Amino acid sequence: MKNHQIAISAMGCISAAGRNITETLQAFDKGCVNVGKVTLFETTLNKPVFEVRDYQPKCKNRTLSLLLSAVEEAIKGYDGDISDKNKRVGVCFGTTVASQLNNIEFYKEFRETGQADITVIDEYLNGNLAEVIAKKYKLKGPRSVVVNACSSGVDAIGVAVSWLKNDICDIAIAGGADELNKIPLCGFNSLGIMSDMPCAPFDKDRKGLSLGEGAGVLILEREKAANLYVSAYGSGSDAYHLTAPHPDGAGLKSAIKEAIGEAGIELRDIDFINAHGTATLDNDKVEGKVIGEFFGPDIKAFSTKGYTGHTLGAAGAIEAVFTALALREGWIPKSAGFQNEDKEIGISPLKKKTEVKGQYALSTSLAFGGNNAALVIKKREE
Numbered sequence: 001m002k003n004h005q006i007a008i009s010a011m012g013c014i015s016a017a018g019r020n021i022t023e024t025l026q027a028f029d030k031g032c033v034n035v036g037k038v039t040l041f042e043t044t045l046n047k048p049v050f051e052v053r054d055y056q057p058k059c060k061n062r063t064l065s066l067l068l069s070a071v072e073e074a075i076k077g078y079d080g081d082i083s084d085k086n087k088r089v090g091v092c093f094g095t096t097v098a099s100q101l102n103n104i105e106f107y108k109e110f111r112e113t114g115q116a117d118i119t120v121i122d123e124y125l126n127g128n129l130a131e132v133i134a135k136k137y138k139l140k141g142p143r144s145v146v147v148n149a150c151s152s153g154v155d156a157i158g159v160a161v162s163w164l165k166n167d168i169c170d171i172a173i174a175g176g177a178d179e180l181n182k183i184p185l186c187g188f189n190s191l192g193i194m195s196d197m198p199c200a201p202f203d204k205d206r207k208g209l210s211l212g213e214g215a216g217v218l219i220l221e222r223e224k225a226a227n228l229y230v231s232a233y234g235s236g237s238d239a240y241h242l243t244a245p246h247p248d249g250a251g252l253k254s255a256i257k258e259a260i261g262e263a264g265i266e267l268r269d270i271d272f273i274n275a276h277g278t279a280t281l282d283n284d285k286v287e288g289k290v291i292g293e294f295f296g297p298d299i300k301a302f303s304t305k306g307y308t309g310h311t312l313g314a315a316g317a318i319e320a321v322f323t324a325l326a327l328r329e330g331w332i333p334k335s336a337g338f339q340n341e342d343k344e345i346g347i348s349p350l351k352k353k354t355e356v357k358g359q360y361a362l363s364t365s366l367a368f369g370g371n372n373a374a375l376v377i378k379k380r381e382e
Contacts, residue, residue, distance in 0.1 A: 006161050007226035008218050008377075009080070009171075012073030013321045014066055015214030015314075016050035017307040020073050025325065028333035029353065033307060035198045035210065041182050045189055048198050050212030050309030051180055061127050062213075063098050066314075067177035070215035071133055074173070078219050082171065083137050090141040090169035092160045093129040094152025094176035096313035097184060098145070104182070129177060141169040149367035150276075150310070151235070152176055153317030154375055157218060158233035164222040176317035177215035184312065185211055191243065193280045199310070200337035201277035201303035202284045202349050209278045212309025216318035228324045231265075231360065231378035234258030238370040244282055249290035251372035252364065256294060259374040263360070267294055270376075271358020272332055274323040276366045277303025277349070278310050279337070283366055288345030291364075302350045306336025316365040320375050323363040327379040331355050 011021065016034045018024035027034070038049045040062075057065040075082050082089060103124055109116040126132070130143035142163055146156040153176025160174035188194050188211060195208035220230060236254025240246035260267060273295065276287055291301060304322050311318055326332045335349035359381060365373045 005223060006164055006230045007221045007224040008228040008230060008324055009221050009224065009226060010074045010078040010219040011217065011321045011324060012070035012077070013214065013216040013318055014052060014069045015308040015311060015318055016052055016212050019052065019055060019069065021325065025329065027307060031334055031336060033198065033336050035309070038180060038185070040180055043182055043185060045185060047185070047189065047194050047196065048210050049180055050210060052213055061123060062179040063095060063177050064127055064129060064132055066179060066213060066215040067093065067129055067133070070175065070177070070217040071173065074217045074219050083139065085140065087171055088141040088169040089139040090160055090163045090172040091130040091134045091139060091143040092146065092156045092172065092174045094146040094148065094156035094313045094317060095129060095178055096147060096149060096152060097178045097181050098127065098129060133173065147313070148371050149369055150312055150315055151365040151367035151371045151373040152313035153216060153315055154320060154363070154365045154373040155235065157230065157317060157320055157375065158235060158373065160220055161230055161233050164220060170222065172220045173217060174220060175215065175217035176314040178213060178312040178314040180211060180213040195279065198337060199279035199305055200339070201279045201305050201335060202288055202342065202345055202347065203279070203338050204340040204342040206279040206281065206284060209280050210309040212311045214308060214311045214314050214318055216314060216321040218320060227380050228328060229378040231376040232259045232263035234262060234374045236372045240370045243368050245286040245366055246370060247286065249286045251370050252287060252290050252366060255372040255374040256362070256364070259362070259376045263376040265360060269360050270295060270362045272300035272326070272356050272361050274319050274361065274363040275301050275303050276364050277305050279305065285345055287364065287366060288347045292346030297346055299347065300332065300350060300354060300356065301347050302332055302335035304333070306338065316363070316373060319363050320377065323361050323377045326356060327361055327377060330357065
């Protein structure tokens with residue numbers, strides 16, 4: 001595989017932090033946190049969530065709607081014709097919910113009456129994220145949907161990078177999307193890892209995660225001059241446990257080593273880290289220890305889940321966009337929710353907006369099943 005430069009030609013994102021990049025940067029700059037009780041559906045669970053509010057959906061399928069918003073922003077910022085018939089444009093998105101759980105009412109009605117309106121099933125069958133985007137923009141290239149738990153968004157970007165490096169396509173639209181849904185809300189609550197308060201990543205008094213929703217999208221190209229690049233992608237699966245991370249962070253270590261090695265840089269070249277930082281006891285402890293072991297206790301680290309909540313399959317993609325924005329803008333936000341250092345973790349996330357001047361940054365993702373992924377994002381040398 002040739003070590004081609006993979007340019008980030010355009011980006012788009014939507015989350016509780018903002019409905020686009022401009023709103024997101026404003027929230028980061030001011031430290032604004034948009035969290036509250038879910039309004040999308042009825043539930044007796046009084047857990048805080050990071051919902052995209054004041055949002056007019058583009059279709060009934062909410063995951064697809066969020067993705068469409070991010071894709072449209074990216075395409076609007078793209079300097080070229082994404083629908084050029086002479087270009088092979090690949091499409092790869094990560095997800096976990098993907099609106100496939102929006103047929104609860106169908107099954108309820110069918111169970112109670114023996115019949116139900118089939119429309120919702122048609123919507124599900126026509127809800128493949130990659131297929132819908134490819135069809136909408138008449139794209140002629142490979143397409144795939146990655147469902148790999150909470151690393152899905154980063155893994156989808158990794159797949160797209162592989163396509164470009166191996167000349168399978170000329171351009172790729174990659175990222176991830178997920179919506180707030182009552183099934184994962186109840187599921188994570190049953191695991192006992194949801195907080196009664198807004199999540200506090202890496203904080204000594206953290207009580208668990210808060211769910212969120214959104215989408216993040218990158219438009220990637222090979223051998224194009226750009227200000228930002230996906231320098232490398234690494235993955236590692238330790239298959240330690242269905243939901244718990246390996247105590248020593250074996251899979252995460254493997255993913256980081258692969259990404260650093262593929263980028264052709266040293267650990268010391270990483271200026272800052274956008275950590276997965278879910279605010280669960282085990283995840284933050286394991287991830288923090290690995291980061292501290294690799295990069296030292298003084299590495300500039302933060303988690304943006306204090307602004308977005310855990311967006312599941314979209315998380316890695318949204319955070320890839322955030323990491324690229326931080327390099328572009330020259331600053332990173334404070335780690336919302338973090339107040340008290342946990343001595344067992346070994347790192348202390350930023351408590352204030354901080355200037356950054358380095359060329360490389362790392363974004364990490366930890367997922368169920370021992371899946372781990374890492375992206376190295378690069379800024380062009382001035």
